[in-house]
Amino acid sequence: MRNRIVTLAMLAATLATSMFAVPLALFAAHYYRSQQSAELERVADAAAVDVAADLFHGRFAGDLPKGPRGAQLAIYDAGGRLLGGHGPGTADPVVTATLADNTVHYDRDRDQLLAAVPVAEGAHAAYAIRATTSDTEVYRRIHLTWALMIALGALVLLVTWQLARWQARRLARPLEYLSTAAGTLGDSDFRVRAQPSGIPEIDAVSTTLNRTAVRIGDLIDRERTITASASHQLRTPLTGLRLGLEAALDSPSSDHRRAIADAIATTERLDHTIDDLIALARGTTHATEPLDLDALLDEMTETWHPLLAENGRDLRIRTDRDLPRSPASAAAVRQTLAVLIDNATRHGTGRVTVYARDANAAVAIDVSDEGALPSDHTDPFCRGPASGHGIGLPLARNIAESEGGRLYLRNRTPTTFTLFIPACGKNLARGPL
CATH class of the missing domain: 3.30.450.20 (PAS domain)
Known part of the structure; x- marks a missing residue:
């Protein structure tokens, strides 16, 4: 070129x-x-x-x-x-x-x-x-005049040559950088960014490439995170299914038909969980209709109440009247609440309470138990065993933020996590509401 x-x-x-x-x-x-x-x-x-x-x-x-x-x-x-x-x-x-x-x-x-x-x-x-x-x-x-004209023409051509080389470098260098950036992007390094060149047409291509790199990087990071965390989300329904079947086998007087029906229901919920995880990994969860929060909370009650009851604990779900509608996807909210309730089941004590309330520009859903998180405890959203909460909470925060929501530790005593999801027609600002 x-x-x-x-x-x-x-x-x-x-x-x-x-x-x-x-x-x-x-x-x-x-x-x-x-x-x-x-x-x-x-x-x-x-x-x-x-x-x-x-x-x-x-x-x-x-x-x-x-x-x-x-x-x-x-x-x-x-x-x-x-x-x-x-x-x-x-x-x-x-x-x-x-x-x-x-x-x-x-x-x-x-x-x-x-x-x-x-x-x-x-x-x-x-x-x-x-x-x-x-x-x-x-x-x-x-x-003599012709010689002067030839010399002047040669000078003009020399200056033109120098300017052409400079302009060629100015045009070719950003294109070469774009080629290198595209090659790096093709090698799965999505941190690459093309620098502005001052040439509007090339900068438009650079901006498009950078946006593409960000979108692909976010998609790959989400897929890797959710794929790595899928076992955590699948373990609870599988455990419930196994416990139900083992209890039916150990009790000669049990109702096997009832056990089979419960197993089928659990399998259906497990299938929904898998569908949710696949949709979240692919970024295809954006809803076309407002979230039906009442139906989703009824589903959470049906799923988690039996598991908590087996451990002598209770699940209570409360909702305020006239909650604003939310555009968040059911899959994202379902899986986030599943992580929070599972966390309360594994690491908390006493009753687990889910409370949906109006938070002005958002719908707030508090998930709490009667336990306490020590003040010197590691940030529960840190990935790894040091937090004591495994990989579920970091996954839940990533899922919430992918839908434009926020997830915070609201109280340490009693332990309360709050999920904020945006209301229809509202933008959820950064920071706790």
């Missing part, structure tokens, strides 16, 4: 310079010849003025005034005879033409320029002054 830009710029400059320089060079040559002819005419006119009185009074002795350096003068009578000066013995064509029509004539003979000026007597030319000079001086001036 760089060579192509330089080549095109040089061709354009050469063509433009030639179209301007060639006519100018021809005009300069014509101008110098015309100037030299006019100078010869002036010399001949001056000589005619000096000798006119002597000619017409019969006192002319054949002497002519000395012309400028390199110029020779001669005078001819009406019959074409040389009366004085330096010239052919008889009139040449240019002198003959001047005597015939009483006007100035010019000619070029070999390496000389000629001019013939009439000395009139009435309406007719009685005499003619012939002036000649070598055209070497004219050609020297023409050649």
